[in-house]
Each structure stands twice: as structure tokens, then as C-alpha cells.
Amino acid sequence: MRVFQFWASHQAEFGALLVQHLFLVAVSTIVAVALGVPLGILAARRPRLGAPIVWLVNAAQTVPSLAMFGFLLPLPLIGGLGARVAITVLIVYALLPIVRTTIAGIRSVDPALVEAGTALGMTPRQLLRQVQLPLALPSIVAGIRVAAVIGVGTATIAAAVGAGGLGEYIFRGLSMVDPTVILAGAIPAAVLALSLDGGLTLAERAVRARLSGGARHRAWVSRLAVIAVFAGGVWVVAASLRSETLIRVGSKNFTEQILLGEMLAQTLEARGIRVERRLNLGGTFICDRTIRSGDIDMYVEYTGTAHTAIFRQPPDTDSRRVFDAVRRRYADAGLTVLDPLGFENTFAILVRGADAQRLGLKTIADASAHTSGWQAGFGYEFLQREDGYPGLAKTYGLTFRAPPRAMDLSLIYRALADRQVDLVAGDATSGLVDAYGLVMLEDNRRYFPPYDAVALVRSATLLARPAVRDALVGLSGKVSVSDMREMNRAVDSDRRDAVDVVRAFLARRH
Amino acid sequence: MAQPVSSSTQVSEIAFHGVRLKRGGIPVLQGLDLDVEQGETLALVGRSGAGKSTILKLINRLLVPDAGEVVVRGRPVTAWDPFDLRRHIGYVLQDVGLFPHLTVRDNIAVVPRLLGWDEERIGRRVEELLGLVGLPADEFAARRPDSVSGGQRQRVGVARALAADPPILLMDEPFGALDPVTRSELHGEFRAVQSAVRKTIVLVTHDMGEALSLASRIGVLADGALVALDTPAAIATSRDGRVRAMLAPLVEAASALQGQAHP
Numbered sequence: 001m002r003v004f005q006f007w008a009s010h011q012a013e014f015g016a017l018l019v020q021h022l023f024l025v026a027v028s029t030i031v032a033v034a035l036g037v038p039l040g041i042l043a044a045r046r047p048r049l050g051a052p053i054v055w056l057v058n059a060a061q062t063v064p065s066l067a068m069f070g071f072l073l074p075l076p077l078i079g080g081l082g083a084r085v086a087i088t089v090l091i092v093y094a095l096l097p098i099v100r101t102t103i104a105g106i107r108s109v110d111p112a113l114v115e116a117g118t119a120l121g122m123t124p125r126q127l128l129r130q131v132q133l134p135l136a137l138p139s140i141v142a143g144i145r146v147a148a149v150i151g152v153g154t155a156t157i158a159a160a161v162g163a164g165g166l167g168e169y170i171f172r173g174l175s176m177v178d179p180t181v182i183l184a185g186a187i188p189a190a191v192l193a194l195s196l197d198g199g200l201t202l203a204e205r206a207v208r209a210r211l212s213g214g215a216r217h218r219a220w221v222s223r224l225a226v227i228a229v230f231a232g233g234v235w236v237v238a239a240s241l242r243s244e245t246l247i248r249v250g251s252k253n254f255t256e257q258i259l260l261g262e263m264l265a266q267t268l269e270a271r272g273i274r275v276e277r278r279l280n281l282g283g284t285f286i287c288d289r290t291i292r293s294g295d296i297d298m299y300v301e302y303t304g305t306a307h308t309a310i311f312r313q314p315p316d317t318d319s320r321r322v323f324d325a326v327r328r329r330y331a332d333a334g335l336t337v338l339d340p341l342g343f344e345n346t347f348a349i350l351v352r353g354a355d356a357q358r359l360g361l362k363t364i365a366d367a368s369a370h371t372s373g374w375q376a377g378f379g380y381e382f383l384q385r386e387d388g389y390p391g392l393a394k395t396y397g398l399t400f401r402a403p404p405r406a407m408d409l410s411l412i413y414r415a416l417a418d419r420q421v422d423l424v425a426g427d428a429t430s431g432l433v434d435a436y437g438l439v440m441l442e443d444n445r446r447y448f449p450p451y452d453a454v455a456l457v458r459s460a461t462l463l464a465r466p467a468v469r470d471a472l473v474g475l476s477g478k479v480s481v482s483d484m485r486e487m488n489r490a491v492d493s494d495r496r497d498a499v500d501v502v503r504a505f506l507a508r509r510h
Numbered sequence: 511m512a513q514p515v516s517s518s519t520q521v522s523e524i525a526f527h528g529v530r531l532k533r534g535g536i537p538v539l540q541g542l543d544l545d546v547e548q549g550e551t552l553a554l555v556g557r558s559g560a561g562k563s564t565i566l567k568l569i570n571r572l573l574v575p576d577a578g579e580v581v582v583r584g585r586p587v588t589a590w591d592p593f594d595l596r597r598h599i600g601y602v603l604q605d606v607g608l609f610p611h612l613t614v615r616d617n618i619a620v621v622p623r624l625l626g627w628d629e630e631r632i633g634r635r636v637e638e639l640l641g642l643v644g645l646p647a648d649e650f651a652a653r654r655p656d657s658v659s660g661g662q663r664q665r666v667g668v669a670r671a672l673a674a675d676p677p678i679l680l681m682d683e684p685f686g687a688l689d690p691v692t693r694s695e696l697h698g699e700f701r702a703v704q705s706a707v708r709k710t711i712v713l714v715t716h717d718m719g720e721a722l723s724l725a726s727r728i729g730v731l732a733d734g735a736l737v738a739l740d741t742p743a744a745i746a747t748s749r750d751g752r753v754r755a756m757l758a759p760l761v762e763a764a765s766a767l768q769g770q771a772h773p
Binding site for chain 1: 594605607608610620621
């Protein structure tokens with residue numbers, strides 16, 4: 001029932017995500033048909049070409065979809081973030097069923113009919129168009145149906161690269177640990193897949209019926225379906241074109257980032273600037289690629305993260321030095337770092353409150369005596385980053401019972417509270433720290449660099465739209481650590497909506 | 511060995527000169543010479559695998575000889591545009607080969623459309639042909655092949671072959687898949703159609719009875735060569751063992767009937 005309330009309170013957003021989802025599936029399926037049917041025809045008629053075509057299409061299909069997004073991101077034409085990459089990936093996945101069924105359909109045409117056509121004087125092209133393709137059509141439509149259904153599923157992952165769609169709710173729900181939000185995206189995706197499957201099954205049956213005679217009166221059904229699909233496509237394309245002049249705000253995939261993205265968005269909207277939210281994009285590296293490619297105009301970054309993870313500089317503990325270095329390097333890339341928002345979100349090494357009390361733990365150094373019997377849990381990024389686990393272990397001489405478990409950031413607090421792990425690296429500003437009774441150990445050897453939150457904006461956008469800078473300047477120094485923790489808690493523990501939490505916060509500021 | 515072609519006073523519609531053909535390494539035709547005269551109905555009779563269908567496919571260039579040449583209407587088939595050649599030769603296939611996704615009307619209209627006729631002319635022609643093969647257009651034209659009987663399909667096949675009014679008609683076991691009653695009914699219609707349209711017809715069959723009742727000349731094929739080529743009357747009384755072997759089933763049937771009459 002809470003799902004219905006969620007949809008009701010997010011009507012406009014839900015509609016937009018649904019349209020984006022349909023757009024992704026429709027465009028990719030149409031392009032896959034335009035590519036796959038000719039490829040299938042070629043493969044069916046030239047067996048020597050056919051084998052490598054089928055092999056290639058097959059091989060592409062075996063690449064896991066997230067890995068495929070990863071491969072395509074850095075490529076110049078199709079790469080970058082957003083719909084382009086997502087559509088490319090969806091096309092690749094849709095090709096296999098379409099190519100296969102086209103080949104199977106053409107090969108299954110009775111050889112006697114092919115001979116009859118030839119004997120009547122058809123050229124190979126006429127034979128294809130008048131005999132082979134019409135008879136292969138039911139098989140091809142079946143392939144399109146499979147491709148479209150796969151597409152609906154795969155398109156949910158597209159949210160990870162900022163292409164939007166219903167996956168946006170699924171990822172948001174995962175990072176907020178809120179099943180309601182996950183369901184808000186998962187249910188319509190499933191319904192969409194089922195109804196697409198049902199509709200295309202009807203279309204397939206209509207085509208078969210038309211081939212086997214009788215059922216002439218059903219012609220209007222298929223004609224109506226074609227018109228409906230076409231009208232839907234036009235509407236979807238029109239809807240997507242409208243979004244061009246908007247300012248696009250991005251964020252990483254955890255609660256605080258979504259709140260900060262929402263804060264930038266509402267601040268701009270308060271000045272009458274139209275905004276498109278591309279929140280919950282993914283990790284640091286995805287956000288970085290997205291803003292460099294121009295698919296988003298701004299997001300909030302942390303100076304320490306930019307310094308070590310993006311610019312690969314040795315960790316530095318002086319916050320002013322780090323800020324200046326980062327601002328200079330970003331400026332070279334055409335990005336402007338605005339003044340800090342006012343709070344710092346450093347990594348927090350967390351243990352259960354009970355353990356801290358029992359063992360008298362205050363600092364990370366205190367804990368190092370006990371960690372050899374513990375299991376640690378870290379986010380994927382923390383495990384990889386130079387300023388993450390490797391350096392931390394070295395600085396404090398930490399050893400664990402087993403290699404640290406890689407976990408999703410959103411699950412890490414819960415896992416600690418549930419005793420699945422004994423030590424985690426979380427966010428200092430997380431609302432869940434208090435909610436689960438966790439204790440943050442002091443970084444007494446100053447291992448973690450400063451992580452001042454700053455708005456990062458494309459310089460071109462600031463130049464073209466001076467109002468954007470005017471609006472954002474007002475946020476500098478206005479968000480304290482306790483503000484942030486309170487907002488995080490409101491969303492993560494009290495299950496309040498990020499939009500409302502930010503609205504309330506901004507209203508208090510004025 | 512081959513007779514000089516120029517000495518023939520008949521108009522030769524189709525001619526084979528020393529045609530040899532191997533398929534899959536096995537010789538199918540070994541030096542075939544054959545003249546088909548304009549307006550005649552030539553039946554080629556032989557066992558399965560004797561090369562009967564191969565001869566038809568050589569005429570419309572579905573196959574090309576390894577040696578020798580096939581001449582159609584005075585031109586070697588290799589000098590014809592193959593698609594143009596086929597559009598001017600009617601072809602009735604062994605298993606009819608009607609297109610299941612097209613109506614009876616559209617099946618018959620295939621070749622006229624390939625030739626670019628206007629739709630009005632096609633419509634007139636389809637009605638005319640359906641009348642000729644005894645299928646009322648208003649009842650059959652809009653139906654699909656799988657909603658008509660085997661004998662009706664066969665008639666549609668003949669109508670399709672005749673659609674563009676080709677001078678030559680090739681028929682490959684056209685009545686093979688039909689029950690005996692329907693077959694003899696169609697034999698009667700075949701003769702009527704033939705006297706109406708006067709085509710040069712090459713008919714392939716393994717049924718000597720069919721050949722004797724329909725053809726003006728009969729060729730008997732064995733071991734990749736033409737072992738006899740003569741009028742039905744002469745074939746029926748041939749002393750050649752290979753010809754008599756093809757007549758055997760008819761003789762058996764006749765004696766069985768006699769045996770019943772006089773127990």
C-alpha cells in the first residue's frame with residue numbers, strides 16, 4: 001500500500017521515469033530490428049558469413065550488462081553517460097534474439113517454395129521479399145518480442161549510468177534500504193515486461209493467422225497496433241527532446257548525495273531555473289565521467305575524493321591545500337569548484353557501540369589490537385581507492401581474520417549492527433550511525449584527507465547561465481555536519497522523502 | 511552420332527544437343543539429344559532417378575549442363591537472361607509449390623506482377639484462368655491454398671503456370687499426389703486446356719498410363735539416356751525390354767481385370 005502512496009506523491013517523476021524507460025526500450029528495439037533483420041538475412045543467405053555473425057552476436061550477449069556499461073563508458077562516440085550508452089547496450093542485447101529468429105525463420109521456409117519462386121522467374125531479391133521474408137515474419141516477430149522483454153529488464157540497469165528509467169527507483173531504494181522505493185520501480189518494470197510480452201504475442205499470432213489464411217478481419221487489429229506503437233514512439237521522442245534546455249543535476253548513489261543533488265536542484269528551481277534530476281548515477285568515477293562528457297551540469301563532490309581518487313594525488317591532510325589543488329585541476333578540465341558547502345564527510349571507521357564500550361575503543365589505533373579476530377566490510381570503492389583500505393591497513397597495521405567483504409555502501413551499517421561484520425568504513429555524516437548505535441573511531445593518525453563537500457559545475461554552464469552561479473553561491477557555508485547528519489537520518493531511519501527533507505531544510509535557512 | 515539439326519523441317523521449340531550432367535559426382539545425363547516440337551505434348555517416362563526432372567530444370571536453367579547445350583526458341587539458354595527465360599516458361603511443380611501466404615488470386619498473379627502488368631489486366635487474366643481450370647473466381651480467388659482441396663490446388667498450379675501466357679509449359683509429376691479418380695478427372699481437363707491454349711508441353715511422369723493418355727509423343731529414359739522416343743501407339747507395342755518394363759504395371763492391371771472377368 002505504501003507503494004501506491006509513493007506513486008501518488010511522485011506522480012510527475014514516476015511518469016517521467018516510465019516515459020524514459022519506454023523510450024530506452026523502444027529506441028533500442030527499433031534500432032536492433034533495423035540492424036538485426038538485415039544481419040540475419042545476410043547470415044541466412046551467406047552461410048560463410050553467417051557463422052561469424054552468429055558467433056559475434058552470441059559473444060556480445062555473454063558479457064554481463066554492468067561490465068558492458070563499463071566497457072562502453074570511455075568510448076568516444078557511444079560512450080559518455082546517459083541514454084546513448086544505455087541504448088547501445090540494449091541494442092547489443094536485443095540483437096541476438098532478432099538475428100537468430102531471422103535466420104531460423106528464413107531457413108525454415110520450405111525449399112520447395114524457394115524452388116517454385118526461382119522457377120517462376122524471381123530474382124534473389126524478389127524471392128526474399130515476396131516469399132522468404134513474409135514466411136519468416138512470425139519467427140522474426142517472436143524474436144522482437146523476446147528482445148523487447150529482455151530490454152525492459154536490462155533497461156533498469158541503465159539508471160546506473162544516468163539514463164533514467166524505472167531502475168532509478170530500484171537503485172534509489174537500494175541505497176536508501178527502502179523496499180517501498182525498490183518496489184515502486186520493480187513492479188511497473190515487471191508489468192511493462194508482461195504487457196509487452198502479451199501485446200507482442202498477440203501481434204505474433206495475428207501475423208501467423210494472416211499467413212495461414214482465414215482471419216482476414218483481424219487485419220485491423222494489427223494495423224491498430226502498429227499505429228499505437230508509432231504514436232507511442234512519437235510521443236516518447238517528443239517528450240525526450242523537451243529536456244534539452246534544462247540544467248541537469250547529478251549525484252552519486254547514496255542518501256547524502258541524493259539529498260545534496262536535490263538541494264542543488266531546489267535551489268535552482270527557487271530561482272525559476274528548469275532542472276532535470278539525474279540523481280543516483282553511481283559511484284565517483286561515473287559521476288566524474290558524466291560531468292566531463294556534459295551529460296550533467298553539476299554534482300556535489302568531496303575535495304579529498306577528487307584529490308586522491310580522481311586526480312590520483314598522494315593523500316594530503318591540509319584542507320586548504322587540497323581545496324586549491326582540486327580547484328586548479330578541475331579548472332583545466334573546464335569544471336568550476338564553488339566554495340565549500342560547510343560540512344566535511346570523511347570516511348568513518350565504525351564499530352558497534354557495545355564493542356567500543358567493552359573493549360574501551362576510542363581510536364582506530366585502539367582497535368588494531370583486536371582486528372585479527374574480526375571480519376571487516378567495505379564498499380567496493382573503498383576497497384579499491386588509494387585513500388581507502390590499502391592505505392588504512394598500512395597506516396594502522398590492521399589485519400583481519402579474513403579478507404574484507406565487499407558490500408554495498410547502503411547495506412554496510414545494517415551488516416555491522418547485525419554482527420555480520422565487526423568493522424566497517426562508512427560516512428561520518430550518515431544518519432544510520434546514530435540510528436544503529438554505532439561508534440565512530442577517531443582517525444588519530446590523520447590518515448583520511450579532508451573531505452569538504454563542494455558543488456562542482458561545468459564552467460560553460462556558469463558562463464552561459466549566470467543565474468545558476470547566483471543561485472548556488474547562496475548555499476556556500478550553509479550546511480553543517482549536524483544539518484547533514486539530521487537530513488540523512490530523516491531519510492534513512494525515518495523514511496522521509498528526500499524532496500521534503502530538503503524543502504524543509506531550505507525553508508528553515510530563509 | 512547426333513543427327514544434323516539443320517535437316518529438321520519441324521520448328522524446334524526446345525533442343526538438347528549432347529547434354530551431359532553430373533550431380534554429386536554421379537552422371538545423370540550422358541549425352542542427351544532431344545528435340546521438342548512446337549505445340550506438341552512430350553511425355554518423359556522413367557523410373558525415379560532416371561533424370562526426368564533434371565531435363566525440365568535444364569530447360570529453364572535451374573541447372574546448367576556440364577557439356578553440350580540446351581536451346582530454347584532458337585537461343586541457347588545461357589544466352590537468355592535467366593529470370594526472363596523463366597518468366598516465359600510455365601512450370602508446374604511436383605508438389606505444386608503454391609505460396610501459403612498468398613491468396614489463390616495472388617499466387618496466379620505472381621509472374622504477371624514480375625513482368626509488370628497493370629493490376630486491371632492481371633485481374634482479368636486471373637478470372638479467365640480460373641474459369642479455364644474450372645474454379646469459379648468469386649468462390650476461389652480470395653481463398654488461401656490450404657483451404658482448398660488437393661485437386662483444386664493442382665488446378666491453381668496449372669493456372670499459375672499459364673498466367674503470363676508462356677509458349678512453353680513444363681510439368682513435373684503434376685498429378686502425382688492425387689487420388690486416381692481426381693487424377694483421371696484432371697487428365698480430361700488437361701486435354702481440354704491443351705486444345706484451348708496450344709502450348710509446347712514437356713510432361714514428366716513415372717506413370718506410363720498417364721503418358722499414353724495425354725502425350726502426343728513419349729520419351730522413355732533409362733540410365734541417363736533416351737532409350738525410346740515415339741508416338742504412344744508405337745511405344746505401347748515396343749519390343750524394347752526397357753520400354754516393356756515401364757509398361758509392365760499396365761499389363762498387370764489389365765490381366766488382373768481379365769482374371770476377374772473369367773475366374
